[in-house]
Amino acid sequence: MLRGLSNIAPGVDNAFIFILIVSVALLALVTGVMVYFVIRYRRKANPDSTEVEGNAALEIAWTVIPTIIVLIMFYYGYKGFALMRDVPDGAMPVKVDSKMWSWGFEYENGIKSADLVIPLNKPVKLSLNSEDVIHSLFIPAFRVKEDAVPGAETVMWFTPTQTGTFDLFCTEYCGAGHSKMLAKVIVMETGEFDKWYVETAAKAKPKADGRALLDEKGCLICHSIDGSVVVGPTLKGIFGRSSVVITKGAERTVVADEEYIRKSLLAPNEDVVKGFPDIMPPQGEAMTNDEIEAVVEYLKGLK
Ligand code: CUA
Numbered sequence: 001m002l003r004g005l006s007n008i009a010p011g012v013d014n015a016f017i018f019i020l021i022v023s024v025a026l027l028a029l030v031t032g033v034m035v036y037f038v039i040r041y042r043r044k045a046n047p048d049s050t051e052v053e054g055n056a057a058l059e060i061a062w063t064v065i066p067t068i069i070v071l072i073m074f075y076y077g078y079k080g081f082a083l084m085r086d087v088p089d090g091a092m093p094v095k096v097d098s099k100m101w102s103w104g105f106e107y108e109n110g111i112k113s114a115d116l117v118i119p120l121n122k123p124v125k126l127s128l129n130s131e132d133v134i135h136s137l138f139i140p141a142f143r144v145k146e147d148a149v150p151g152a153e154t155v156m157w158f159t160p161t162q163t164g165t166f167d168l169f170c171t172e173y174c175g176a177g178h179s180k181m182l183a184k185v186i187v188m189e190t191g192e193f194d195k196w197y198v199e200t201a202a203k204a205k206p207k208a209d210g211r212a213l214l215d216e217k218g219c220l221i222c223h224s225i226d227g228s229v230v231v232g233p234t235l236k237g238i239f240g241r242s243s244v245v246i247t248k249g250a251e252r253t254v255v256a257d258e259e260y261i262r263k264s265l266l267a268p269n270e271d272v273v274k275g276f277p278d279i280m281p282p283q284g285e286a287m288t289n290d291e292i293e294a295v296v297e298y299l300k301g302l303k
Contacts, residue, residue, distance in 0.1 A: 002070075002295055004141060004142055004143035004260070005054050005141050005142060005160060005161050005162040005164075005166070006141075006142035006158040006159060006160050006161055006283070007083075007158060007159040007161060008080070008084055008143055008158045009074070009134040009142060009143040009161075010080075010084060011076070011079055011080025011081075011083055011084075012080050012143035013143065013264055014076050014080070014297065015073065015076035015077045015080055018072065018073060019073055019191075025108055030162045034093075036210065041169060046229075049255065053081070054145065055110055060076050069133060072243070073090055076094070081204060084144070084156070084157075086121050086139045086158070087125050087157045087217075088122075090123065091125035092119070092122060092123065092124050093108055093125050093127065094106065094107055094116065094125070094126050095114075095126075095127050095129070095256075096126050096127065096128045096129065096137060096148065098128065098130045098131070098148040098178060098181075099130065099132050099135075100133065100174055100175050100181075101130035101174065101175070101176075101177030101178065101181040102181060102183075103116075103137070103168065103170075103179060103182075103183040104180065105117075105183075106248070107197070107199065107241060109201045110199070111200045111201045113182050114183060115163035115186055115198070116168060116169075116183060116184070116186070117193065117196055118160060118185065118187055118188070119184070119187070119188060119193035119194075120160055120161070120163050120188065120189055120190060120193075121159060121160070121190075122160075122190070123157055123158070124157060124160070125155060125156075125157045126146070126155065126156050126157065127264055128148035128149075128154045129131045129148060129150075129153055129154065130148040130149055130150040130156070132150060132174075133150065133174050133175065134147055134148065134149055134150070134172050134174065135148040135170045135172050135174050135181065136148065136170060136172035137156070137167060137169075137170070137171075137223065137234075138168070138169045138170070139158075139169075140184070141165075141166040141167070141185075142158050142160065144156055144158050145171060147172060148302070151274075155190040155259070159188040163187045163188060163189060163291050164187055165185070166184065166187070167182065168183040168185050169181065169182060170182070179183050199303045208288075208290050208294035209294065210294040210297055210298025210299065211298050213287065213294060214235075214250075214295060214298070217258045217286055217287060217291075219295075223235045225302060231276075231277070231279075233271075233273050233276060235299055235302055236302060236303065237298060237303055238256050238261065238299050238302060238303070239258075239261070239300045240255060241256050242254065242255045242256075242276040243256070243273050243274070244273070245272060245274060246271070246272050246274055246278075247270060247271050251274060254271060256298065261296050261299055262292060262296050265267065265282075265283045265284075265287070265292055265295060265296070266282055266284060266292070267282055268283075271283070
């Protein structure tokens with residue numbers, strides 16, 4: 001890619017191209033003068049060496065001209081660098097988590113993505129963190145690079161100026177998986193991005209917390225989770241437990257599996273554990289399906 005595709009890129013490209021031109025010109029100059037001298041002052045033509053005195057004008061010229069050239073390099077370099085450090089206020093914040101050996105991008109609304117998805121022509125501010133060693137986030141197409149350092153947040157920003165999918169590399173050697181520590185940058189039109197942002201957030205809705213629900217819905221008033229018997233049987237170790245229950249007046253033994261736990265929530269009066277009162281209200285109205293499933297999931301793991 002001849003030209004970088006972010007607002008940061010021209011600064012980097014200009015400095016690079018200027019340095020490249022100067023380097024090539026100097027290489028040509030030095031090589032040319034050297035070849036000329038080798039021929040002009042060859043031994044056959046100059047059997048006796050000439051003593052060369054100092055030349056003030058020449059010395060001033062070769063001091064002043066390179067100084068000016070280097071200062072121009074500094075000017076281009078500093079201009080580009082200052083822009084990189086000057087994060088605009090309205091930039092979209094994205095948290096970057098790096099670890100051996102993967103990248104994670106977390107947005108303001110809480111969604112997480114393995115690739116960096118961003119809108120076109122909008123400044124993005126990346127806050128970099130590392131969980132282990134030093135990594136470095138590099139997007140060659142945008143000419144941006146910043147280290148991710150454990151224990152110290154670093155910041156980078158840019159505005160992508162073209163839609164498309166671009167490579168994102170780790171560019172600091174970080175162990176065996178370093179070369180596989182890759183991600184994609186996906187730049188979308190604003191409308192498309194907004195859609196992705198909202199839809200991904202909807203999909204990533206946090207699952208209901210079964211333990212919190214037991215508390216919230218009052219279940220723990222009658223059922224303990226520590227093995228003690230209150231009004232109803234304890235929920236501790238419920239999954240896989242076999243109990244004698246009364247079903248339509250007859251005793252039978254059941255092993256509590258997922259199906260049984262679900263049924264006990266929705267229709268608790270059908271199988272009542274022997275020795276306990278038949279007083280639990282069905283939870284079909286009090287809890288949504290997702291909540292029922294979250295409680296079942298929690299109870300399965302309650303050893
Ligand atoms: Cu992370 Cu190299």
